[in-house]
Amino acid sequence: MNIALIAHDKKKNDIVNFSKAYQVILSQHQLFATGTTGLRLQQEANLTVHRFQSGPLGGDQQIGSMIAQNKMDLVLFFRDPFTAQPHEPDITALIRLCDVYAVPLATNMGTAEVLIKGLERGDFSWREIIKESE
Incomplete structure (x- = not known):
C-alpha cells in the first residue's frame, strides 16, 4: 500500500511519535511525505520515505496528484486546527x-x-481491487 504522511508544524512531533509506535506496520508499505515531515520520519522513526516538496511549496499538490491517479491508498494528515495555513x-x-x-x-x-x-488486519484489500479494475 502507498501511504502519505503529512503534518503541520505543530503536529510534526505527533506524527513522528505515532510513526515510531507503528514503525513495524508502516515499514511494510511504501511511504510518501511532504518535506520536513519526511525528513524527520527518516531520521527519527527510521523509516524509508519518498519525500515531496514541503506542503506550502507544492507537496500537498504532489500527493493530491497521486490520489487523483489512484496511486495513494491511505493518507495520514495530522492537521493543526488552530493555526491558519497559507x-x-x-x-x-x-x-x-x-x-x-x-x-x-x-x-x-x-x-x-x-x-x-x-491496515494491519488487511482491511484495505479493497484498494487493490480498485487498482486492478482500472
Missing part, C-alpha cells in the same frame, strides 16, 4: 480528492490509529 486551498483540495477517490484519510491521531490497526 496553503489552505491546497489542503482543502487534498481532502476533497480523498473523498472523490475513496482514499481513507485521518486528520488526527485517534483516527490514524484506527486506520493503522485496520
